[in-house]
Amino acid sequence: MANYSTSEFKSGLKVMLDGDPCSIIENEFVKPGKGQAFNRVKLRNLKSGKVWERTFKSGDSLEGADVMDVEMQYLYSDGQFWHFMDPQSFEQKAADAAAVGDAKQWLKEEDLCEITLYNGEPLSVSAPNFVELEIVETDPGLKGDTAGTGGKPATLTTGAVVRVPLFVQVGEVVKVDTRTGEYVGRIKG
């Protein structure tokens, strides 16, 4: 991979730091009167998700990270790996639990997900922003109830639990915002 100097650091650039692939969030140039210039850089470690703050001498460089985002279709899980397929090339990739992370509770077969590949292997998986999933378990609610009472927990086919209004019943399909884990609405079947 190419090396990038501090003057090329910009938001979204993927670089290697301490052996881990990182994405640059912010790069601030600081320089005292006539002296050595520095770059104060915020980076997200793409493995751990943690944000690092590091200062570099201006002109120092970091090796680029072989990281790219691709859209892949979720196929199935064998319990240990989650399998995805490139819809154009039909090439398959297997992501482990660490890479799938919190996304696993939203994955429905055939849904398209954004996958971050590092050296060609899945590093992280982002669920679609909205998913439509069927309710497999919830307490029967009162008829005629409208939203506003705080609702009740409902378990979805993927195992995720979301709060839904009391009138929503088992067997119905609901739309959920995966970024917040919140119920958005019912899908009329």
Add this chain to the structure above:
Amino acid sequence: MPSRIWQPAASPEAMKARAALLQAVRAFFDAHGVLEVETPALAAHGVTDPHIHCIEVPGYGWLQSSPEYHMKRLLAAGSGPIYQLSRVFRHGEAGPRHNPEFTMLEWYRPGFSLEQLIDECLALLGQWLRRPNVIRPFRRLFAEVTGLDPLTCPPAALVAAAVEAGAPQGLDHRQSVDFLMATQVETALDPATLTVVTDFPGWAAALAQVREDEDGAPVARRFEIYHGGLELANGYQELTDAGEQSRRFAADNQQRAGHGDRAMAPDPHLLAALQAGLPSCSGVAMGVERLLMAIHGYRDIRQVLTFPTQRA
């Protein structure tokens, strides 16, 4: 959504503020009998300064990072007091307070001591920034904030203090002082005051004369003016000795080699001008964008540039 990057970054107010500032600057120097001059932005030589990287223009030379060399040639030719509003260029300097191309107000006063020039700077700034001012030697200011005397404390202690404050590994003690100055000392300056920092360490003299302070430590006859922690101006009691200038060029290039930067050819015209005789003088450079930021409270230099580098 269509890109809005074609639009200016500066507001109409910021553009008017710049026009008014430039007019006031010209009126000030006209009233003080200082001649406005123009010198090349593109010339055969750049600077050797180890911390300034000039932008090369193949076939022509270098975009100037300051009009200093040419203005000194005018002074040596007997111009008398002169000022310039020029565009200057510095590779790799971009951030909330830096743009690779900016406007510099630079002026030279033959016969002025450094103290007289500081007074003139404060008189100019006082038109817009009615603030109390304090004059602080670098050593004391630095020691007050960090607890370390930058000139006498063991280099290892300065390096350790910088690393403790988040500096990258591998800095030498000068770079550690720079790091602590930029990240600890400047940010601790009183935001409601103009702070004039004087007597920089001898190694940071650049093109200033060096003298010994009360304790016999070499300090530069150089000052900087800060508005809060924002650096506005940098001035020197100018070096007039051609031999010493030549030695500094060589020392700069040695330092550049140590950093892995290419050597810059010493400007023979400047050396010839110093040999012919530069009158004793003080000179100062002030960043016009920084001044606009200080006067009008802008927090980002992009707010005072029509088309900052990201849109240029």
